Amino acid sequence: MFRLSKAAEYAARGLLHLSGNTDRDVSVEEIAKARSVPVPYLAKLFQLLARKGFVRSQRGADGGFSLARSPREITLLEIIEAVEGPIFLNDCLIHKGFCPMDEACPIHDVWKKGQEMFLGHLRGTTLEALVSAAAVKEKKPRSNLKPASGASFLRRKSSVKR
Amino acid sequence: MFRLSKAAEYAARGLLHLSGNTDRDVSVEEIAKARSVPVPYLAKLFQLLARKGFVRSQRGADGGFSLARSPREITLLEIIEAVEGPIFLNDCLIHKGFCPMDEACPIHDVWKKGQEMFLGHLRGTTLEALVSAAAVKEKKPRSNLKPASGASFLRRKSSVKR
DNA sequence: ATTATTAAGACCTTTTTTATCCTATATTAT
DNA sequence: ATAATATAGGATAAAAAAGGTCTTAATAAT
Numbered sequence: 318m319f320r321l322s323k324a325a326e327y328a329a330r331g332l333l334h335l336s337g338n339t340d341r342d343v344s345v346e347e348i349a350k351a352r353s354v355p356v357p358y359l360a361k362l363f364q365l366l367a368r369k370g371f372v373r374s375q376r377g378a379d380g381g382f383s384l385a386r387s388p389r390e391i392t393l394l395e396i397i398e399a400v401e402g403p404i405f406l407n408d409c410l411i412h413k414g415f416c417p418m419d420e421a422c423p424i425h426d427v428w429k430k431g432q433e434m435f436l437g438h439l440r441g442t443t444l445e446a447l448v449s450a451a452a453v454k455e456k457k458p459r460s461n462l463k464p465a466s467g468a469s470f471l472r473r474k475s476s477v478k479r
Numbered sequence: 480m481f482r483l484s485k486a487a488e489y490a491a492r493g494l495l496h497l498s499g500n501t502d503r504d505v506s507v508e509e510i511a512k513a514r515s516v517p518v519p520y521l522a523k524l525f526q527l528l529a530r531k532g533f534v535r536s537q538r539g540a541d542g543g544f545s546l547a548r549s550p551r552e553i554t555l556l557e558i559i560e561a562v563e564g565p566i567f568l569n570d571c572l573i574h575k576g577f578c579p580m581d582e583a584c585p586i587h588d589v590w591k592k593g594q595e596m597f598l599g600h601l602r603g604t605t606l607e608a609l610v611s612a613a614a615v616k617e618k619k620p621r622s623n624l625k626p627a628s629g630a631s632f633l634r635r636k637s638s639v640k641r
Numbered sequence: 642a643t644t645a646t647t648a649a650g651a652c653c654t655t656t657t658t659t660a661t662c663c664t665a666t667a668t669t670a671t
Numbered sequence: 672a673t674a675a676t677a678t679a680g681g682a683t684a685a686a687a688a689a690g691g692t693c694t695t696a697a698t699a700a701t
Contacts, residue, residue, distance in 0.1 A: 321590060323660065329586050344676070357662055364678065377669025378675045393589060423612035424491050427555060428483060431600040438593040450585035485689065506647065519691055526649060539698025540646040 325397045327354045328362050332371060332396060333451070336388040336444045342381030362400065369399045388444035394436055396444075404436060487559045489516045490524050491609075494533065494558060498550040498610045504543035524562065531561045550606035556598055558606075566598060 330352040335343060345363055349356040363382055367374045373385045384391075398404055492514040497505060507525055511518040525544055529536045533553065534544045546553075560566060 321586075322658090326586070330584075333586075342676095346676090355661070358660070360677080361661095361679095367677090374677060375669085376667070376675095376677045378673095379670060380668080380676050382677085393586070422492075423609045424488070424495075424555070426612065427601070427604045427609070431597045434600060435593045435597045438596060439589070442589045447585045447589070450588065504647095508647090517690060520689070522648075523650090523690095529648090536648060537698085538646085538648050538696075540644095540700060542647050542698070544648085 321397070322401055323358075324362060324400045327352075327359055328366060328400045329393065329396050329447075330354060331359055331363060332366070332384070332391065332444060333447055335372065335382060335384045336448045339384060339388075342375045342379065342383050344381040347381070366399065371396070371399065388448060391444045392440050393442045393444075393447070394439035397439065404432075483559075484563055485520075486524060486562045489514075489521055490528060490562045491555065491558050492516060493521055493525060494528070494546070494553065494606055495609055495613070497534065497544060497546045498606045501546060501550075504537045504541065504545050506543040509543070528561065533558070533561065550610060553606045554602050555604045555606075555609070556601035559601065566594075 331348050331354065334348045334352050345360045346356055348354070348363075349359040363372060363374070366372050367382070367385075370385055371391065372382045374380070374382055394404075493510050493516065496510045496514050507522045508518055510516070510525075511521040525534060525536070528534050529544070529547075532547055535547045536542070536544055556566075
C-alpha cells in the first residue's frame with residue numbers, strides 16, 4: 318500500500334523531462350531512454366497525458382511531445398490523479414452510505430485529515446519546483462552513493478501471510 | 480492507489496470493537512458480525528494480531544480475543560503496519576540504488592516529506608482517541624443519513640485505460 | 642471423559658490491479 | 672514515396688488483495 322505506482326512515477330519523470338526541453342518536440346523514445354522508462358508503456362501514458370491537456374502531440378517525422386501548460390502550473394497531484402484517477406484513501410470517503418458504520422466510524426475522519434495534508438503537499442509542488450530541485454541536486458558531487466548495500470533489507474513476508 | 484486496504488480497515492474495526500469490550504473475551508464471530516467484516520478473513524487477521532502482541536487469544540468455550548495492550552498505547556499507524564508491513568511510498572525510498580535516477584530524482588523528496596506528515600498523523604492517533612471520537616458521534620442523531628443517493632458516482636474507467 | 646466451542650493453521654479460489662507488450666493505422670517532414 | 676512518429680486499441684502475464692473451506696488443537700463446561 319501507499320506505493321506510488323509506476324505509471325504515476327513514469328508520467329512524472331516524462332513530464333519532468335519535457336520541462337527541461339521546452340524548445341522542441343521530443344519523441345517518446347528519447348524521453349523513455351533518458352528517464353529509464355519502458356518505451357511502449359510511456360507511449361501509452363503520453364497518449365493519456367495528451368488527452369488530458371498536459372502535453373501537445375505532433376505526429377510525423379521529427380514529431381513528438383511538448384508541454385502544453387507551464388511547468389509552473391502543473392502540480393504533482395494533478396499528474397498523479399491524471400494517471401491513476403482521483404485519489405481517495407478509502408471507499409467510505411467517497412461512497413457515502415457504502416460503509417455500514419458510515420457516519421459513526423471514527424477512523425475515516427483521521428484518515429481524511431491525513432489525506433488532506435498529504436494531498437495538499439502534493440498540490441503545492443509544481444513541475445517547475447521539481448526541475449529546480451533537480452538542478453540543485455545535479456550540482457552536488459553525489460559521492461556518497463553507497464553501493465546499494467543493505468540488500469538484506471527486503472520486504473519480508475509482509476501482510477497476512479498468503 | 481492510496482486506498483486503505485480492507486485488511487487494515489478490518490483490523491482497525493476489530494480492535495476498536497475490543498476496545499469497547501475490555502471486560503471479557505469476544506469471539507471472532509461476534510466481532511465480525513458487529514463490525515460487518517467477513518468472518519474467516521477477520522479470523523486470519525486476528526491470528527496475526529495475536530502473534531504481534533496486540534491481542535490475547537483464549538481458546539475453548541466462551542473464549543475469544545481481548546486487547547493485550549492499553550488502547551492508549553496502540554496507534555493507527557501500528558495497526559496498519561502490523562497488517563500490511565512497513566509503509567513506504569516508493570521503492571526508491573527503500574532500495575537505495577534501485578532507481579536509476581536515485582539521488583538526483585527530486586520527486587522522492589517531495590514524496591518522502593508528504594509521507595512523513597501523513598504517517599506522523601496516523602502515529603498520533605490512538606485507539607483510545609478513536610473510541611471516544613466514536614462515542615461522540617454516536618450521540619448525535621445522525622439524521623442526515625442521505626439514502627445513499629449518488630449511486631451514479633462510480634469510479635469511472637480511471638487509470639491508463641486497460 | 643465427553644462434548645461443545647473456539648482459535649490456529651493450511652490451503653484454495655476469485656477478482657482486481659499493475660505493468661507490460663504488440664499490431665495496425667493515421668500523419669507529417671523530407 | 673518514404674521514413675519517422677504518434678494514435679488507438681487489444682492482449683496478457685504476473686502479482687496482490689479479498690475471501691473462503693477444511694482440518695487440527697486447545698479449553699472450558701458438563
